[in-house]
Amino acid sequence: MTLTSVSLSRRQALKGASAFALTLVAAGLLAPQAHADAKMVEEAIKKLVKGTPEEGKIKLDLPQIAENGNTVPVGFEVDSPMSKDDYVKSVHVFAEGNPSPDVASFQFTPACGKAACSTRMRMRGTQNVVVVAEMSTGKVYMAKQQVKVTIGGCGG
Amino acid sequence: MANVKPRVRVPKKAKKGEIVEIKTLIEHKMETGIRKDKKGNIIPRKIVNRFESRFNGNLVFSSDWHPAVSANPYLSFHMLADESGEFEFKWIEDGGAEFTKKAKMTVS
Numbered sequence: 001m002t003l004t005s006v007s008l009s010r011r012q013a014l015k016g017a018s019a020f021a022l023t024l025v026a027a028g029l030l031a032p033q034a035h036a037d038a039k040m041v042e043e044a045i046k047k048l049v050k051g052t053p054e055e056g057k058i059k060l061d062l063p064q065i066a067e068n069g070n071t072v073p074v075g076f077e078v079d080s081p082m083s084k085d086d087y088v089k090s091v092h093v094f095a096e097g098n099p100s101p102d103v104a105s106f107q108f109t110p111a112c113g114k115a116a117c118s119t120r121m122r123m124r125g126t127q128n129v130v131v132v133a134e135m136s137t138g139k140v141y142m143a144k145q146q147v148k149v150t151i152g153g154c155g156g
Numbered sequence: 157m158a159n160v161k162p163r164v165r166v167p168k169k170a171k172k173g174e175i176v177e178i179k180t181l182i183e184h185k186m187e188t189g190i191r192k193d194k195k196g197n198i199i200p201r202k203i204v205n206r207f208e209s210r211f212n213g214n215l216v217f218s219s220d221w222h223p224a225v226s227a228n229p230y231l232s233f234h235m236l237a238d239e240s241g242e243f244e245f246k247w248i249e250d251g252g253a254e255f256t257k258k259a260k261m262t263v264s
Contacts, residue, residue, distance in 0.1 A: 071226040082236075095224055099190055102222040106233070111216045113175040113236030120226040122188075 036101035041094045041130055044101040045142075048092055049134050053142035058091075058133050062145050066123065069149040074103075075118035078133045078141070082108075088115035089134045097127030123149045160184050164245055166259040170237035178209065179232045182247050182255065188223035204229060204255075206248040212241035237263045 036044075045053065061075030078088045087110045093103040108115050115133070126148045133141045165179040182204060189201025201223065209217045217233050240263045247255045 098224050100222060100224065103224040104222060105220040107218045107220075109216055111211070111214065111236055111238070112234055114234040117219075117231065117233045119229065119231045122224050122226050 035097055035099050035124060036095065038096050038128070041096050041101045044094055045092070045130070045132055048105070049132055049140050051138060051140045053132055053140040055142060057141040058131055058143035060129075060131060060143050060145050061118065062129055062147055065148045065150070067150045069123040069125065069151055071120045072123050072147060072149070073118065074121050074129065075116070076131050076133075076143070077114070077116035080115050080135065082110050082113055082115060084110050085136070087112075087136050089136050091115065091117070091134070092132045093121070094130040094132070095121070095123060095127055096130065098122070098124050103129075123147060125149050160249070160255055162245065162247060162255050162257045164243070164257050164259050166243055166261055168260070169262050169264065172237060172239075172263050174237045175234050176237050176261070177232055177234055178243070179230070180207070180209075180245060180257075181228060181230045183228050184247075184249075186223065186225060186227045186229065190223070202250050204247045204249050207231060208246045208248075209233070209235075210244045210246075211235065212239070213244075237261065239263055 057079045059077045063073065066072040074093060076091060078091060080086065080088045082088065088108045090108065091106045094101045095103050103121050104119065106117050126146070128144050128146050130142065130144045161183040163181045167176050170176050184204050186204065187199055187202040189198065191199045193199055203221060203223055203225070205221050207219045207221070208215060216235055219231065221229065240261065243259045243261065245257045
């Protein structure tokens with residue numbers, strides 16, 4: 001008598017546990033951590049920049065393969081006369097496979113002489129890096145490159 | 157914060173009209189806000205979120221950073237040398253703490 005009651009309660013307990021796990025999945029709590037994708041990057045670009053980006057004008061300096069996702073060198077140069085009437089206003093860097101699409105924004109003035117920067121970023125895994133440049137004339141340019149990452153760098 | 161140390165490399169002399177390269181680095185952990193400690197608690201975000209570079213008081217270049225910028229953020233950029241003067245570099249951390257560094261450049 002006692003044996004059956006024990007096994008019953010164990011079964012019930014298991015049932016209860018699995019049902020609980022199912023609700024967790026349904027609530028998205030156990031789903032893998034969400035990360036940005038191409039669509040989120042598009043939305044992030046729309047938020048920051050007016051106008052449709054065209055290809056060209058931007059030269060990227062990114063590795064094809066990065067061994068360590070914690071520090072991936074990112075560099076860019078935007079072709080512009082950097083005069084008072086025609087200069088690069090800002091450049092935005094986005095990542096398609098990180099927990100958040102935004103990486104960094106840079107604001108230039110004609111006093112910069114040249115719209116080129118280099119920095120280092122974190123990458124969760126192999127993904128595309130998107131760079132968008134906004135000119136003072138209102139034109140928007142875009143460049144994209146894939147970087148293969150051997151070890152991701154988002155700390156767990 | 158004793159462990160935050162800004163470093164800057166600027167040419168001491170430049171010719172008028174020359175485009176000089178400025179290299180900066182600030183020692184900072186850039187805590188992303190998505191990492192967890194051993195007990196499973198999220199470590200709160202603490203990053204340097206903005207960098208500003210001024211020359212003789214005028215803002216020349218600035219940058220906004222998100223958690224995807226690596227620890228010890230390195231940044232290089234350029235400036236057109238026009239007159240002698242002083243650079244002022246400023247890094248702003250989450251919470252508003254500021255770190256500054258100055259450097260002089262003579263233009264001939």
